[in-house]
Amino acid sequence: MAIETGEETLVTPGEVLGDSSDLIAGRGAYVAHHNGKIYSSLTGRCSIVPPLPGSSDQKPKVEIVGHKAHGAVPEPGSVVIARVTKVMAKMVSADIMCVGPKAVKEKFTGIIRQQDVRASEIDKVDMYLSFHPGDIVRAVVLSLGDARAYYLSTAKNELGVVSAQSIAGATMVPISWTEMQCPLTGQIEQRKVAKVN
Amino acid sequence: MEVDRIDGRTPNQLRPLACSRNVLHRAHGSARWSQGDSTSYKTAIVNTKERNTIILAAVYGPKAGTRKGENPEKASIEVVWKPRTGQSGKSEKECELILRRTLQSICLLTVHPNTTTSVIVQLLPCAINASCAALVDAGFPLKHLAVAVGCGLSEGGSVILDPSKAEEELKFQAYTHLVFLNSSLSVLPEGLPHVEGKPVEDGIITSVTHGAMSVNDYLCCMERAQAASAKISEFLRRSLQSQLPSDPAKAL
């Protein structure tokens, strides 16, 4: 029961969407190796996307859209927003709160190692002058990391601290890529500041 | 209506207070707080043990926070309520929660983020006063001191302050435990803290009640207890001033 292009039907996990000889399995679909058929793996609407004009494989792609996907999970390459929980000499740990623009349901633990804080002079990085507990940091996921945490990096201009509180409790204003200032007291604190576009 | 109290006190009279600090040597801070004194009322009828409330509180910390409930921006406080005998059950858990939340509201938690401080308390209510003194003894930074007052409501509807154990066992329609901030002293008279034009010591930090009473009775308890809290507050301040931490190394 191949589904025609443009038609959208509701499917549930395990329903046959077509054959891998005519279609490519997109998001929410998979190819079963025993019979070469394409099955759905999610609940949602099934949609057929015609092949891009220049692509090598001229088969249309079948994918599941409009489904209730599970909560956001960090993946290597995703940009995340995290809250710094602990600063140590060689690394900081941070709770990942958002993946891309989406909030996660439950936090994931990430760490930023000393060599991943900035791109240049990486051996001179002082972690205590880069982050403070409570800082909100924009970072990119380097890898799935180890059993405990995802490895994060802030080694780009647009990555680093995006929001921080001063000792006086006010939200500080970035004044350079290494400094932020408290609007109440005028005190300057050091951070690895993210460049605001 | 006046009620006769078994130990001869007037309804508004508190039992004599006593507080000594630094009583445990291995703890970072400790205090022994008692309400009621074995020497002052030698009435034959009642066993003195029953009229006294003695609490021992010990503070350990701040320690590097590895415990659960660790918070990157604030210090954590944990309370362990040790029952006199047996295992800790539902009531101990409830007391731990009440005490923890009360202490959290008077501590300056932003000073030592990522740390845990344990408060270990043994025996009965009024533990708040003892814990508070123990925290001071440990040199823990506090915003205020807290003062707790117990308040009983007799069957006839009159309010009795600071009921003793023996009195609690007699017929009380209801009783209330209220916790206030200590009354403020300031060098500048206009510097006294106010919230919305009300002095802070009028507000309750914690309220726990047992038994049914009318709303008016509760408000009456609140007023009377508030008045009494000033006395305890003064006592606490005097007691703390007279015994500065004996071991300067303890001060943070």
Add this chain to the structure above:
Amino acid sequence: MSTAATTTYSPSPAKKQQTIFKDLDWVRSDGRGFQQCRPAFLRTGATSAASGSAYAEFGNTKVIVSVFGPRESKKAMMYSDIGRLNCNISYTTFSTSIRVQGSDNKEFSAMLHKALEGAIILESFPKTTVDVFALVLESGGSDLPVIISCASLALADAGIMMYDIVSSVSVTCIGKNLIIDPTSEEEDHRDGSFLISCMPSRNEVTQLTLTGEWTTAKVHEAMELCIDACSKLGDIMRSCLKETASTLQ
């Protein structure tokens, strides 16, 4: 209130050994035919605190399943390139006619894990864990198959990628008769039981348990009965999922 020290007993009279089951033709207490399942009531999304959830009611068997995650695996666990599945089943104190201390059922939890694991695309959530927690509100017989089907529905509701949904049905053998979807009372008198969990669309079995004495012929008969019932149950589960999905849009 000294509840701990008092010993209490339930006033319900001890069950008498019912003899009717020994006859060749007896009528099931709910009037069903031997090869007829109880009507199934299924609903997804009951627990908002979870990533996905489902409620299943088959006669007096009532079950809630919540799915959490994919979320951080517990600290003590080793790194894993693929996702983990963690299952737990507990019973309420009032789930049976005699009050019990509500407790975890370790054996069922392990069986639920085995029944579901093969159907989940674990590669789709590396390093993280999906928790499947079930609470049996009332135990009215065939608890495990109802939990398995309900859990599969909750996983689909949570948007966890699966090869197929899992539907599960059990058959009890009493004397010469094969009884499908047995009640607790029928289960109490069983000579043997047979449980199958399968992926109906892929025609694959994820779990099969057989206890008691069975002849080969009976096993074949039971297998056919179950597979057929699983595929029908699968259709009901799909229509439940589609109903929820269509109201979302």
Add this chain to the structure above:
Amino acid sequence: MAEKATEKTGMEGEMEVDAYRRLFPLPFYERHLLDSLRPDGRPLSRSRDTSLSLGAVSSADGSALVKFGDTTMLAAIKLEVMTPSKESPDEGCLGIEFHMPPICSPIVRPGKPAEIAPVISKQLEDAILSSGLINLKELSLISGKAAWMTYVDIYCLNADGSLFDAALFAAVAAFSHLQIPLVSLSEGGRVITVSGENLDNPAKELVNKDKRNLTLHSIPFSLTCVLHKNYILADPTAEEESIMETLLTVVLDSSSQLISLYKPGGSVLAFKTTVQDCISHTRKRVKELQKILSEALSDMEID
């Protein structure tokens, strides 16, 4: 705290509202509070939609399913027979237990029970005993020999704030739905239920012919409020409870007696006026809950 973060942080443009709410919960809430409206659209003093259905558990003697918004509680009562204590030979006993199974919240995991569950059990026990809801003498079957041990088990099926309030309502509703089984005394001296065909022609005389329901004296109802600055938010959700930590719970009975005023610490002080406001919110809530309960009971009689 992060009060000043209400100022534009420059991050809002790039993230969804949910993400902002997750990162800066307090500023997010304070913005809503300025308009006297909560993120779920409720005015500050309004409780969530409340529903009650009686008799949800067929294996129990009395049961009730309660929903306060998304918070869901299932209470069931099972009666067992006990030997009364020597001190009170004419009294039965109550055993109240509040459970938070792992299905109800992401913070509860098997083997890692919720810290709050035993505290709520204790509070429920206190409220039900202090209010005098149940006369324990009514639980007596045969003086000195047998009485009812009443097990009340309340399960939280979905935890979204105001757990105590919903659990108390579920418990009192289960009590009002309770049907005491008819029992007789067996030869061995055990109390056994008489049911079905034996009812018309019981072999033994019934012990409790005319006591099928308990007389509920004064019924306790409660309302929890979150205090934040000068705001009082009634019937908070789990998110509201976690962001604004000062909670105040008032329990009143049907005759407006104060059963409990519970405020376990918190950074906001409760002044006399705050206390009075919370009590008057509770009075209104008691009326709502009474109405819901009596409607559910009269629906049951029609069935």
